[in-house]
Every structure is written in C-alpha cells, then in structure tokens.
Amino acid sequence: MVKVTFPHMGHMWLCVKAMLEYLGVAVVIPPPSSKRTLALGARYGPEFACLPLKLNLGNFIEASALGADTILMAGGCGPCRFGYYAQVEHAILRDLGYRYELVVLEPPERHVGQLLSRIKTITGNNSWKRVYRGIKLGYQKIRAVDELEREAHRLRPREIVPGSTDRAFQEALKEIERAADLEELAAARGRAGETMRSVRIEERDVLRIGIVGEIFTLLEPFANLDIERRLGRMGVEVDRSIYLSEWVNDHMLFGLIKGLRSRRDACQAARPYLKHFVGGHGQETVGSAVLYARAGYDGVIHLLPFTCMPEIVAQSILPVVSAEMDIPVLSLTVDEQTGEAGLMTRLEAFVDLLERKRARKNVEGRICFG
C-alpha cells in the first residue's frame, strides 16, 4: 500500500491528512519544517530557487525517513515557478537516490480524464461520492482552522496572561484534528470555539497591520519566522491577505462557496497600479495593500521569498501605493540566510513608527475637533 506525503504549508497538513485518511489512504506527515529541513533543502536544491522549493525538498527527504513513498503535490501552468516545482524536486530526489512516485494535481493538459485518473492513483477504489465527502471534510477543516487563526489574531494583542492565546489555539487545533468525519467536526468546532473563548482579554487600543505577499511565506510560520505571533506579542492585531480556505475556494472550487473574501476584489483594487495579473499573488498583494489602507489599517507588511518573481513586481509598485494612500509598508524578503535578530529589529522599528504616526494623528484630531 502506498504511503503518501506532501509538503508543509502552515496548517494545510491537518486538512489534507483528514481528507486522505477518510479515504483510507496511509499518510506520512513530514516533521514540522525546521532548520534541519531548510538546511537539507538548501544543500540539494538550486541556489536561486525560492524558499518554498527548498523547504518542500527538505520535507520530502525527512518524510522518506518515515517511510513515505508517494508525493502528492499541486502544480500549475505558470508563469510562477511553482508550476514546475514538482518536476524539479522529483528530479533532484531521484538523483539523490530517493524512490518516490510523484502525483501532481494540476489543470489537465489534454482532457479532464487525465486529472481524474491521477486522483484515482491516490484514492484507489473509493467511490466518487466518498471522494467528494472526503474533500468536503478536508475543506470544512480548513474553514475551522482559519476561523481559529482569525480569533487568535484578535486575542493575542489583548490577552492578559502572555502566551494564553497560543496555548488555547494549540488545544483547539487538536480538537479539530481529532474529528474523523463531518458530524464529529461540527462538535469539535464548538469545543474549539469554547477553548478560545476561555482566553481572558482586556480591551486595549491596538495597532492593526495587514500582512500581504506570497502565499507560502504567509501561511508557513517557519518561513516567516512566526511573524504573526511576534507581532501579536508586541500588541499588534494582524490580518492576512490570504487564508487557505479562501485560496481553495478561489482556485479549486471555482468560487462556489459564497460569502468569502475573494481575490477578485483585491485584483480590482490593484488595477490603478498594476493592470495585469503577474502570476503567483503579485496583483493580489498590491490590491490587498490598497484594501487594508482603505479599511484604516495602520500599516502593511509585505512578505516574499528571495527572488520571487511576481512579488518583486509587487514590491516595485508598493512604494507608490504607500505614498498615495498614506500607509507605511515594510517589505521583508526571506530566505535561508534570514536571521531572527534582524527581523525583530525591523519589526520593532516598524511598530514604533506606526505608534508615533497614530499618536500624531490623535493629537491632530484633538486640535481640530477638540
């Protein structure tokens, strides 16, 4: 029987695992991305490949030690490099002597049968109806996890006992993970919400920062050095421009689920600055910065892996958005050389700047209206 593994991206593992195990597929979750994972990926991956590729590669090498023999990857048709990740990673692994089967889920080249037969190699004899229910379970878990994350973003800067939000969040995640089908999930969601509500908070005047950028660096705490928690501890409420459930809805479910934030709004907002899609999330990044400015956020942080092509386009354009919409923007490029101390210094300086800006605005407000 095949043992399927897949790369880490934030809490995605929790949903894919639920989906595959529901279908009776054996799953090997790679150890959480760590310095070791990155060191492996950087050693064997191409020097100028972007960070996600190196982490993927490290994940696969580490998962192989746990017995995984099949890789499940998403693909794409460009122009972002991600569309060719699976093939390059597979070639590298093969030359290193790892015997992996590769299953890439991507828009079919010829006809939809290609995609269906690829899915069948993983799901085996499950009926399509059961496959559908598995996907639904996975998707509902993503929704649940995203809800918890949003709640954690709100609680963290307001918590009375430092660290209590993180503890509650981890506990709540476990509740969601344990749910084996849709009925259990509904109950687990209730209990998880309960756990989050148990965090004691006080109302404070907090700064709000929108985090925009490339999806992997946004979603994977190891890649962004846990930026959301760091900012939360500094008393900043954060929001992300991309949550996994929104991405899945936009890109895999053709926007069937209504009421979610959609990339269309972001692309629309980007048009005065960037008229055309540029692959990846370049246009969404520019548009989301505009939307955060309109929503009255204090600042925007732009995350991108070193050499990321779509985000470099966005990075060139963001200074103009920042000037025209009067919102400070901090671009942070991450790669295997990124250090914690450097990041912290820049975050602290940025938060200082936002605080002063807000204080000045309050004073001006009092002079005008007080």
Next chain:
Amino acid sequence: MVKGLCLMGSKVGIPRALLYYYYFPMWRTFFEELGAEVVVSGPSTKSVLNQGVQLAVEDACLPVKLAFGHIAGLARKVDYLFLPRLVSVASREYICPKFLGFPDMVRQTVPHLPPVIDVDVNLYRRNKYLFSAFKEAGKFFTASAARVYLAYRQGLAVLKEYQKLLEAGFMPEEAMNLLTKAAGKKRSPAAFPLSGRSSGQMILAGEEKPMVAVVGHPYNIYDSFISMNILRRLQQAGVKVITADQVPEPVVRAEAAALPKRLFWTLSQRMIGAAFYFLHAGRVQGLLHVTSFGCGPDSMTGELINRRARAAGAVPLLNLVLDEHSGEAGVFTRLEAFLDMVCFRGGKFQEA
C-alpha cells in the same frame, strides 16, 4: 490617456533591453511604416546600469535593472515609449512574471515618462491576437486600420527575415545591420548571404575549430556590456560560438519534449531544448550557461540542464552568473580555465 493622433515624425523610444534582441526589427519597421521616427537607447554602459540600479527595487534581476536604466535615458528624448506588455508570445506559454508587470513597474518607478504605449501581447490562447496588439499601438499614429495592417504585415515579413539570419548564425546586432543595409537597397530575401540552412545538422558543420555553445537569455548574452563581451572573447580565443537562437524551432521543441512536463516559459524552453540538443549533438565541445543573479526561470531550467549535462558526462559545462557586481577578472579567469579544459579534451580525443 488621451489617444490623440500624433503628428508625423513623432519619436517613439525603444529601450535596447529585454526582448529588443528578438523583436526590434519588427517594431522598428512597424512604427516607421506609420511615419514615426524610432529612437533606440544607446549601447549599455556602466552609467546606464547604475541609473537602473538606483531606480529599480533591490531584488529585481539584472536585465530588469538594466532596462530601467535604458528607459530613464530615453524618457526625456522621445514623445512615446514603446513598452509592450509581453504576456505570452506562444500558445500556452508565458515569458516571465516580470515581463507581465513590466510597464506598471516602469510607470510607478521611472520619473518624467512620456506617454507609454503598453499594449498587451498575449498569444496564450490564440495566435491571431498578435495583430490586436499592433492595432492598439497603431491607433497612436493613424486612424487608418488598413495602414496599420499593412505596417504590421511589413513588420512580420522583416521579423521572418531577421529570424532566418539568426538561425544562420548571425548575432542579433549583425543581423540588424544586414537588414538595415538591405532595406536601403531593396527588400528581398535574395539580398542576404544566406545558404538556406534549415536543419540542425547544418549549423554544426564547418571548419574544425572547437565549438562552444552559449546558452542564456538573449538580453544577457547579446548585450556586450552585461555579458562582458563573452561571445567576442570566445571567438578571439579561436573558438566557434553557437547560441540557442541558431537551433531551429522544431529541433528545440522536440528536445524539450523530453521533459516530464511542458515548460511554460518560452525563452527557457528554447534554452533547455537547445542545451539538450548541444549535449548530444557531438560537435559541441563545451556548454556555457549564462544566467543573471536571481533569475527565476533559470534557477529551475539551469538545474535541469546541469543534471542532464552531468548524467551525459561528455560535454563540460560552465555556469556563469552575472550581476551588477560581477568583476571582469573573475569571469575571464573562469572562462579561460573552461576553454583550456575544452581544448585539452578536444586534443585528447583527436589523439585517441
């Protein structure tokens, strides 16, 4: 933007950068047929690059920074800047994300810009959309759709001649000079010293000099400042140089088809197809892979070329990474060592 018709003889600026090396003859013919004067920025220099480095974001790649420098130099001298948004130049393929966002990057970064003609060239779904790009561009100069169409046809014809010259082994600047000379006399294919070479085998024939293939993006290898004149230097060292652009399209496509999945970057497809061909063609004794620091597509295709070259083992490969800090001395030392190895191996093969 107000699309008022401009006067005859207005100046259209085209930067000597990026896909200038592939499409300039067509662009020039098109605009000249419509009565415009075409102004090209001068050859790249240290100061052009410095200007680009100052304007562009730090993370941008070398060719984009250089293009910014060229555009900044042109901006005040022309009435229009032609910066087409090259989304896709072949079905189901792109160029690179930076080409998709290029006009916007320029507009938000370079000061004192004249009106920018940033028509979309997008053949991702259908080939016939090429004309719609030129139709848009033509509206800046004439209201006559027929005139625009004729200028477009003329441009296409010149492009075809230009591509034939490239395949025959002329370097872009040489080929452009030949075209200009021929245009002075009469436009006919017979005006060119072409021997009608069309198959891949033919280009590899010729005198028994060692042959080195140079594979890289056109804007890196053909810009003599950026490439530190590598092509000329190789020729002076007594080596016959061949580039990916001399391999006929069908050969490139057939070689690239060996990949597990079709590449969605047109330029990389050419580079990788040509490289695979050179690796087993027999006549090529060395492969030089030129890339610029931080190039996204090259990080992937370079890896695949490297692995293929190592597996084949017959042809030595040198990876040359260029950036704005590259020193001539370092590059030349590596190039010399590489040539020594190529010639040494060549000599040994002859004795055996």
